[in-house]
Amino acid sequence: MKYMLLIHQGDTPTPRDPEAWARLSEEEQQAVFRDYQQVSSAPGVTPGGQLDDPATATTVRVQDGRTLTTDGPFVELKEAVGGYLFLEADDLDAAIELAAKIPAARLGGAIEVRPMVG
Amino acid sequence: MTAALEHVFRDQWGYVLAALIGFLGDFDLAEEAAQEAFAIAAERWQRDGAPDNPRAWLMTTARNRATDRIRRDRTLAAKRRLLEVPEATNDDMEEPTFKDERLELVFTCCHPALTTDAQVALTLRTLGGLTTPEIARAFLVSEKTMAQRLVRAKRKIKAAGIPFRVPPDHLLPDRIDAVLAVVYLIFNEGYSAPPERGELVTEALRLGRGLAELMPDEPEVQGLLALMLLLDARREARVRDGELVLLAEQDPAQWDPERIVEGRAALDRALALCGRGPYVVQAAIASLHASEPRDWAQIAALYGELARLTDSRVVELSRAVAIAEARGPEAGLEIVDRLDLGDYRYLHATRGELLRRLGRTAESRAAYERALALAGAGAERRLLERRLAEL
Numbered sequence: 001m002k003y004m005l006l007i008h009q010g011d012t013p014t015p016r017d018p019e020a021w022a023r024l025s026e027e028e029q030q031a032v033f034r035d036y037q038q039v040s041s042a043p044g045v046t047p048g049g050q051l052d053d054p055a056t057a058t059t060v061r062v063q064d065g066r067t068l069t070t071d072g073p074f075v076e077l078k079e080a081v082g083g084y085l086f087l088e089a090d091d092l093d094a095a096i097e098l099a100a101k102i103p104a105a106r107l108g109g110a111i112e113v114r115p116m117v118g
Numbered sequence: 119m120t121a122a123l124e125h126v127f128r129d130q131w132g133y134v135l136a137a138l139i140g141f142l143g144d145f146d147l148a149e150e151a152a153q154e155a156f157a158i159a160a161e162r163w164q165r166d167g168a169p170d171n172p173r174a175w176l177m178t179t180a181r182n183r184a185t186d187r188i189r190r191d192r193t194l195a196a197k198r199r200l201l202e203v204p205e206a207t208n209d210d211m212e213e214p215t216f217k218d219e220r221l222e223l224v225f226t227c228c229h230p231a232l233t234t235d236a237q238v239a240l241t242l243r244t245l246g247g248l249t250t251p252e253i254a255r256a257f258l259v260s261e262k263t264m265a266q267r268l269v270r271a272k273r274k275i276k277a278a279g280i281p282f283r284v285p286p287d288h289l290l291p292d293r294i295d296a297v298l299a300v301v302y303l304i305f306n307e308g309y310s311a312p313p314e315r316g317e318l319v320t321e322a323l324r325l326g327r328g329l330a331e332l333m334p335d336e337p338e339v340q341g342l343l344a345l346m347l348l349l350d351a352r353r354e355a356r357v358r359d360g361e362l363v364l365l366a367e368q369d370p371a372q373w374d375p376e377r378i379v380e381g382r383a384a385l386d387r388a389l390a391l392c393g394r395g396p397y398v399v400q401a402a403i404a405s406l407h408a409s410e411p412r413d414w415a416q417i418a419a420l421y422g423e424l425a426r427l428t429d430s431r432v433v434e435l436s437r438a439v440a441i442a443e444a445r446g447p448e449a450g451l452e453i454v455d456r457l458d459l460g461d462y463r464y465l466h467a468t469r470g471e472l473l474r475r476l477g478r479t480a481e482s483r484a485a486y487e488r489a490l491a492l493a494g495a496g497a498e499r500r501l502l503e504r505r506l507a508e509l
Contacts, residue, residue: 001279091281092231093289115278 002088002116003095009082011108016053032103039102046086054080126172131247134176136223145272155180221332222282228297229280236271237300246321256318298342301325305346337393340384341401347381348404362497378408399424414444431457447475463492483509
């Protein structure tokens with residue numbers, strides 16, 4: 001089975017927001033880096049490219065042939081996808097186990113596990 | 119169809135379907151094949167009598183049907199898996215060589231990636247063999263809604279890769295909890311209040327017995343079975359002429375002694391396995407409730423244990439009732455008044471009853487009125503109205 005894991009940061013502190021990031025102890029910060037590295041190098045994982053801040057997103061729509069753009073992501077900032085990876089796993093249980101290891105899952109965000117077709 | 123035949127069908131459905139899903143790797147295909155086999159059996163067994171080994175007969179027939187179907191429609195994904203399997207012949211009919219995969223099936227149906235509604239519907243459909251209209255009726259939704267719910271759940275299992283297996287040890291405790299929650303929910307839907315939906319109670323007991331047989335070493339599985347049996351033992355006694363009868367006013371002669379014996383045997387097994395979980399404790403309480411005179415001090419102590427396990431204020435309310443019986447209404451009221459359960463109608467009904475016993479009639483009336491304002495229509499409302507009128 002192939003899955004895409006969409007990482008929603010939610011309230012997760014990231015280095016992009018130094019104030020929030022500073023609320024984590026140095027140990028916790030190290031753990032976040034270490035865990036992301038471990039997830040990226042886990043068997044079956046193809047890491048996604050790094051996404052910039054959702055606030056830098058541009059949302060594009062076409063209405064009556066006109067291209068309309070809005071500043072920001074399609075969903076609320078907090079609900080926006082902050083990162084993603086691909087996973088080849090035996091079944092959903094294996095995908096859930098990997099998702100649970102992604103730091104955002106325990107720090108105020110959530111991981112959406114999406115099966116891919118075919 | 120004769121009742122005896124129907125009984126055989128009910129007993130075999132979950133087993134046959136589980137084995138077919140394990141074999142075919144596809145819920146829909148398995149269900150269609152099982153349905154065909156059962157339809158052929160209904161016709162043939164009525165004419166020629168049932169075979170010696172109905173399960174093996176149904177399995178072989180269903181498997182052959184599925185093989186035929188796949189041969190006809192080679193685009194089906196399951197074909198590769200199937201064609202590697204030698205074709206079943208008549209010799210197989212006598213040999214029950216099929217693995218019991220009901221446990222795999224129940225864990226798939228109760229996978230936490232499915233909604234509780236879907237878990238319940240799937241479990242009743244696949245293991246219980248209830249039809250979609252039957253499940254829809256039992257849960258008071260339209261057939262269309264229930265059919266969609268089942269289709270969606272089956273599609274998710276397939277698309278998302280929900281495994282068909284007994285979970286590994288590190289996942290097992292959580293998954294067992296999920297399975298037990300589904301079975302108990304089915305039981306409570308049937309048991310909770312009139313109108314009576316006894317078919318759900320029957321189904322929950324069937325599932326509970328099956329799980330107890332499949333997981334004989336899990337104390338909470340035995341505990342849930344014990345709890346359901348001991349509660350069900352009082353089912354007849356708790357409703358009189360469509361009205362709820364309080365436990366204290368029930369006629370013990372109406373309790374079902376066989377259920378009590380079976381329930382206590384399951385409870386003993388759970389205790390022998392050192393079970394101390396919430397279902398075991400609740401079963402122990404239910405067992406004490408089925409003894410005359412009641413040991414209220416012991417019941418209160420067990421509610422205390424249950425409150426500790428579940429951190430539930432509702433359980434604490436039950437403890438207050440037991441304390442009131444053991445040590446008097448004042449002691450019970452003291453606990454009730456500490457509980458932060460503002461709009462919980464049973465809190466106010468309990469307060470009303472304890473205040474009545476203390477002779478504080480005006481306060482009792484106010485509490486009953488509050489409970490009444492929070493109660494829905496039906497038997498419970500009428501019970502409260504009777505209490506209020508008796509003041």
